[in-house]
Amino acid sequence: MDTDSVEDLLQQLRAHLDADGAPALLPVLRAVVDWLRPQDPRRADQAVERIRIFHAAITADTDLHQGLQALLQEGLGEARHLPLYTEIGLFSRRGFLKELGQRVYEKINPRPRDPQNLRDVLALVFDHPEDPQWVVAVPDDAWLMLLDCFEDLGREGGPALKRAREQVLYALEMLSLWVAAEELEPELLRLDPRIAERNSPFVAQEREISAYVKDYNAWLEDPQRTFHDDRHARVLLEQCAEQIQRFHRRAVTHGSSIGLTHLLQRLDQTLTRMRDLLDMLDPEDPVKRRCTAARLFRALVVENARQRCIKALWQDSVRLVSRSITEQSGETGEHYITRDRREYLQLLASGAGAGLVIALMALIKIHILQWDLSPGWETVWVCLNYGLGFVLIHILHFTVATKQPAMTAARLSAVIEAGERGAANQTQLAELLLQVGRSQFAAVLGNVGVALPVALGLGWAALNLFGAPLVETEQAHYLLHGLRPLAGLALFYAAIAGVWLFVSGLIAGYFDNRCASLQLGARLRDNPHLARVLSPCLRQRLADYLDHNYGALAGNFLFGVLLGITGWVGLVLGLPLDIRHVAFASANLGYATSVQDLTMPVFALHFLFVLLIGAVNLWVSFALALYVALRSRGVRLGDLRQLSHAYVQAVRRRPLEFILPPVPEPEDPEATHGSGKPRNDAHDP
Numbered sequence: 001m002d003t004d005s006v007e008d009l010l011q012q013l014r015a016h017l018d019a020d021g022a023p024a025l026l027p028v029l030r031a032v033v034d035w036l037r038p039q040d041p042r043r044a045d046q047a048v049e050r051i052r053i054f055h056a057a058i059t060a061d062t063d064l065h066q067g068l069q070a071l072l073q074e075g076l077g078e079a080r081h082l083p084l085y086t087e088i089g090l091f092s093r094r095g096f097l098k099e100l101g102q103r104v105y106e107k108i109n110p111r112p113r114d115p116q117n118l119r120d121v122l123a124l125v126f127d128h129p130e131d132p133q134w135v136v137a138v139p140d141d142a143w144l145m146l147l148d149c150f151e152d153l154g155r156e157g158g159p160a161l162k163r164a165r166e167q168v169l170y171a172l173e174m175l176s177l178w179v180a181a182e183e184l185e186p187e188l189l190r191l192d193p194r195i196a197e198r199n200s201p202f203v204a205q206e207r208e209i210s211a212y213v214k215d216y217n218a219w220l221e222d223p224q225r226t227f228h229d230d231r232h233a234r235v236l237l238e239q240c241a242e243q244i245q246r247f248h249r250r251a252v253t254h255g256s257s258i259g260l261t262h263l264l265q266r267l268d269q270t271l272t273r274m275r276d277l278l279d280m281l282d283p284e285d286p287v288k289r290r291c292t293a294a295r296l297f298r299a300l301v302v303e304n305a306r307q308r309c310i311k312a313l314w315q316d317s318v319r320l321v322s323r324s325i326t327e328q329s330g331e332t333g334e335h336y337i338t339r340d341r342r343e344y345l346q347l348l349a350s351g352a353g354a355g356l357v358i359a360l361m362a363l364i365k366i367h368i369l370q371w372d373l374s375p376g377w378e379t380v381w382v383c384l385n386y387g388l389g390f391v392l393i394h395i396l397h398f399t400v401a402t403k404q405p406a407m408t409a410a411r412l413s414a415v416i417e418a419g420e421r422g423a424a425n426q427t428q429l430a431e432l433l434l435q436v437g438r439s440q441f442a443a444v445l446g447n448v449g450v451a452l453p454v455a456l457g458l459g460w461a462a463l464n465l466f467g468a469p470l471v472e473t474e475q476a477h478y479l480l481h482g483l484r485p486l487a488g489l490a491l492f493y494a495a496i497a498g499v500w501l502f503v504s505g506l507i508a509g510y511f512d513n514r515c516a517s518l519q520l521g522a523r524l525r526d527n528p529h530l531a532r533v534l535s536p537c538l539r540q541r542l543a544d545y546l547d548h549n550y551g552a553l554a555g556n557f558l559f560g561v562l563l564g565i566t567g568w569v570g571l572v573l574g575l576p577l578d579i580r581h582v583a584f585a586s587a588n589l590g591y592a593t594s595v596q597d598l599t600m601p602v603f604a605l606h607f608l609f610v611l612l613i614g615a616v617n618l619w620v621s622f623a624l625a626l627y628v629a630l631r632s633r634g635v636r637l638g639d640l641r642q643l644s645h646a647y648v649q650a651v652r653r654r655p656l657e658f659i660l661p662p663v664p665e666p667e668d669p670e671a672t673h674g675s676g677k678p679r680n681d682a683h684d685p
Contacts, residue, residue: 514551
């Protein structure tokens with residue numbers, strides 16, 4: 001970055017300007033960016049320093065400075081800006097498969113680049129894969145300093161500024177028309193039929209934007225004319241954004257789809273782009289214009305690179321699929337978080353009920369393994385035992401502790417999304433984590449606290465009353481060996497169970513979403529085939545039940561199938577695959593203890609192994625679910641150290657609330673009258 005290197009750049013620029021024929025804009029821009037590009041894309045400070053050096057050198061060379069300004073005026077005055085604003089950074093209106101095919105073909109046989117199209121110019125100038133990394137890291141003031149090297153571009157009446165305004169106004173009007181046209185999308189009409197009314201904000205913003213563009217052009221022709229500001233247009237754009245948020249909320253109860261999620265994301269992107277274009281057109285705030293231009297430039301460089309990348313298309317599509325599913329899980333997760341003593345005791349009781357059923361399921365599995373069936377039939381019966389058992393637990397309104405993380409993670413991501421700039425309010429998130437941890441403890445305590453003693457009691461009762469143990473001695477040794485973290489691979493198998501727990505949450509979200517989208521309840525109520533065999537009352541009850549429980553039933557049954565089939569898959573592949581689940585592990589410990597003379601230290605050690613299995617179940621499923629939920633919403637946890645500090649402080653302030661419900665606050669004596677009735681300061685109607 002010495003004087004010699006910048007002199008080499010200036011020499012290249014002079015050669016381009018002095019070349020035979022009309023000088024081209026593209027080679028000049030490429031030469032400048034190639035010189036600014038740091039060798040290490042993480043060293044954006046090098047690019048900033050080069051911008052300063054280039055600014056000083058170019059302004060000191062008057063002839064070269066004026067020649068470059070004239071070249072940019074002419075080149076930008078004839079270029080097409082529209083694709084830059086209406087294509088880059090906005091989701092394609094093609095489906096995933098068509099878009100994928102288009103990108104693959106572009107990789108194999110790229111289309112010729114048009115030097116008059118600024119989108120192609122951007123792609124040709126910033127053509128290194130690492131360019132987005134350093135371009136984003138360079139601050140606004142550095143890019144504005146580079147723009148100041150060519151201050152003549154902003155001259156009123158110049159061809160560059162005139163063309164830029166013309167294209168921005170046209171892009172604004174086109175984007176406005178697209179937003180208005182989306183009102184007729186069947187998916188949006190399904191969510192809210194009222195948007196077809198004439199006072200829809202989508203149509204209203206198009207009329208206002210059209211009037212704004214017309215008046216803006218008239219003001220450009222006659223600057224003495226009163227300027228038509230954009231305040232009303234911005235209000236209508238905000239109303240459109242609020243309507244999109246209502247669509248998101250309705251999609252939770254009315255069902256979503258990949259197409260709907262894609263459409264809502266595209267609408268959000270379009271409204272954001274329209275606000276940026278309005279900022280760039282605002283003649284009353286030059287600082288906002290410049291800052292918006294710099295921010296939009298960086299975003300365009302990043303998105304232009306992503307729109308040529310197959311991997312980016314796949315990531316966007318996965319994120320859309322994840323969001324359409326986790327919306328349902330986030331709504332369900334609210335019910336798995338306890339905030340007071342009543343909710344805590346309810347969760348504890350429901351966990352205890354699940355522990356009783358799981359103790360019986362574990363016993364049934366033990367006997368299935370004693371039937372000496374072929375591996376295939378054994379797997380079928382084990383899958384049915386697990387699947388139907390989990391379905392029974394749900395029907396009885398009981399709670400399996402390890403099913404919670406996949407639901408609560410989506411709820412956590414929703415809280416993070418509501419935070420500032422996509423990062424969580426750390427104090428609020430720490431409080432929610434405290435509530436989630438307490439809820440998990442209550443459910444695990446209910447499961448293990450009942451499954452273990454019930455299994456132990458059944459084993460002792462069978463041995464003492466009937467003289468026949470429920471578990472053979474050899475099988476008891478096998479059950480205890482399976483609890484050992486390393487020798488029995490218990491923690492590895494627990495991690496596999498955690499993955500299936502996470503997958504079952506996605507399955508439940510998918511089927512809940514599918515149920516709402518298809519309006520399954522209404523279909524069943526009016527089904528002509530069911531009408532022949534069921535009374536209207538029974539059809540209504542069946543429809544209502546499945547409408548609210550379809551996803552949970554499917555998720556629980558398929559979770560059982562996944563648990564049951566894992567061992568068979570391992571047998572077929574010759575791999576050590578199996579599952580360990582904390583509730584079943586505690587029941588297995590109880591059955592094994594009933595026929596084994598375990599000392600208290602040995603029993604305590606194996607009980608510790610059970611708790612370790614539960615910890616792995618919970619953390620693997622929670623981590624995966626939280627990762628997917630965060631990625632689907634495009635948010636992040638923020639500073640983990642700050643979050644850890646906030647969480648530790650919350651535990652220190654209320655250590656008992658880490659595992660026990662909060663103590664109810666005493667009633668304020670000032671809030672009641674002498675009669676004990678609540679005080680009401682409002683006047684009676």
